[in-house]
Amino acid sequence: MGAPAGSGRVILIGGREDKHGELVILREVVRLAGAGTLVVATLASEEPECQWRRYSKAFAGLGVPEVRHLAITSREQALDRQAARRLDGATAVFFTGGDQLQIVAKLGGTALLARLRELFSDGGLVAGTSAGASAMGETMLVSPGVRGHPHSVENAFYMTKGLGLVGDLIVDQHFAQRARIHRLLGAVGENPGVLGIGIDEDTAVIVHPERCFDVIGSGAVYVVDGSGVTHTNVSQRASLSTLCVFDVKVHVLNAGTRYDLSTRRPSVYTAEAAEVTPGT
C-alpha cells in the first residue's frame, strides 16, 4: 500500500502534548524508544534551541540515558557527509513542531534521510509532534500563508510529498483546535483512496508495523475514509468552487481504540473505551 517496509514504529502527535502532568504521550515515546540514544530533531522550528531545551529536559526527566540534538538548520547542513553520523547509536528520533515544509525541504533525498529510514527499518522509533507528525505521511498537507475561504480547495491547503514513513496516510494535527476537518475532507475529495487522520492536541497515534494504530492521550483522532465516496466535484476546473463530496466515512476515536489500516476498521481494545458495544 505504498508504506515502506519498516519494522519500526511511528508515533504521530497532534501537538501540545502534556509536558508537566502525567506525560502519557512522551512517556510512551520513551518506552518505545528502547535503550539507545533518543535524538530530538528540531528541523521544523524557528527556535530550535528553545525546543531542544524543552524536550531534552522532559525526556531526561523520564529517564532517557542519552538525549541528543539533531540541530539541522539548513539544507546545506543536512547534505553534510557527517550529518548521518548524528543518528549513530540512536534507537529513536523525535521531530518537534514548527513548519513541516522545513523538515522535508531539508531532509528530502539526503543520506541523512536514508539513515533515518534505516533506523526505522531496524525497528527504531520515529515520532513527531505537530509539524513533525504531518511530515511523516507519504503526502503532506500544508497551509498556505494566506487565509482563504474554508471551502476553496485551492486556498485552504495544498499538498506535497512528505517523508513517507507512514504510507497512504495524510496526517493533520491541532485538529479540533484549528478546525481542520474541512481541509482533510478536501484532501480526501481529491483522492478518495487516501486515508486522512486528524489528531487533536495532546493526542497521538502509535502506528505499528502490523499496519494498525492505537490512540493515546486526552483528545480525539478523526479518521476520514474516502474509499466509499460516490461523488466528488474536485477537479482542476472546479478548484475555486465549493467542495461537494458524497459518502465520506468518519470515525472519531479516543484513547483505547485501535484502527486497522489494512481493513480500515476501528475497534475498541481496552475497557477504557468500551462503553456501549464493540465496533467490529
Added chain:
Amino acid sequence: MGAPAGSGRVILIGGREDKHGELVILREVVRLAGAGTLVVATLASEEPECQWRRYSKAFAGLGVPEVRHLAITSREQALDRQAARRLDGATAVFFTGGDQLQIVAKLGGTALLARLRELFSDGGLVAGTSAGASAMGETMLVSPGVRGHPHSVENAFYMTKGLGLVGDLIVDQHFAQRARIHRLLGAVGENPGVLGIGIDEDTAVIVHPERCFDVIGSGAVYVVDGSGVTHTNVSQRASLSTLCVFDVKVHVLNAGTRYDLSTRRPSVYTAEAAEVTPGT
C-alpha cells in the same frame, strides 16, 4: 418520522447571507414567499430594530409588496391574545439571527406558534437565518456560555426542544466558520437516529414538503448521518470523556445538490454541481 404534516416549505440559512450582491438566498425566500405579506420575526435578536431595518430594506428592494415586523421581545408579548393576528394575511415568516433559545422560550406552547404552524400547513414559507435556522429543528443545539473542551460532550453544547418545523433534523449554522462539526458529531453520537445538518454562512437549504432539501448559496452544507454508527461511547457516565463514535457518514453538499431525507441519499440535480459522476 416526527415531522409535522406541513405542506409548506422551510428555508434554513447558515447566517451572514449576502445582502448586497446577487442576494441568491434572500431572492429565493422572496420567490417562495408568494404574493402575501412577508413577516420578519426578530425574536432571537437583542437588536430587533436594527435587524428589522436591515431585512425590511432588503426584502422591499426585492419587490415584496408588504413586509411586516413581528417584534415580540418577551414571553408576555407572545402570550398576548392579539399576537397571533400579526400573521394574518402572511404567506411567509422570516426569523432573524441572535439567540435560538430566545425564539423557543418566547414561542413554545403559544397560540402564536400554533398560528405559525397553521400558516406552514397551509403551504406557507417559514425561513430562518443563523439562530432562526437552528430553532426550526425538533431538537435544537445550544452553546453554553462557557467555552469547554471541544470534545467534552457536556461542555461543548447541549440540546433542547426546538420548534419542530423540520422533524428529525438537528440544524447547526455558521458551520465551517465556527468549527462546529465536533458538536454535530457529538449530537449524532448521542442519538445516531438523528440527522445533523451543518450549514455554512451565505448558504441555505430549502426543505420541501416531499421530505428532501436543495442546497443554495456560496458555501457548503454538511450532512452528518449516524444511522450506520456501530459504536458510541456517549452515556451519562462518559459525559466528561472524549467522544468515540465509529462509522458516521458525512456528505459535503454544495449548491445544486439535493438530499432526500427519507432515503438519506444525496444527488446532483443541476449541471452546476455535476463535475465527475452522479452520486446515486
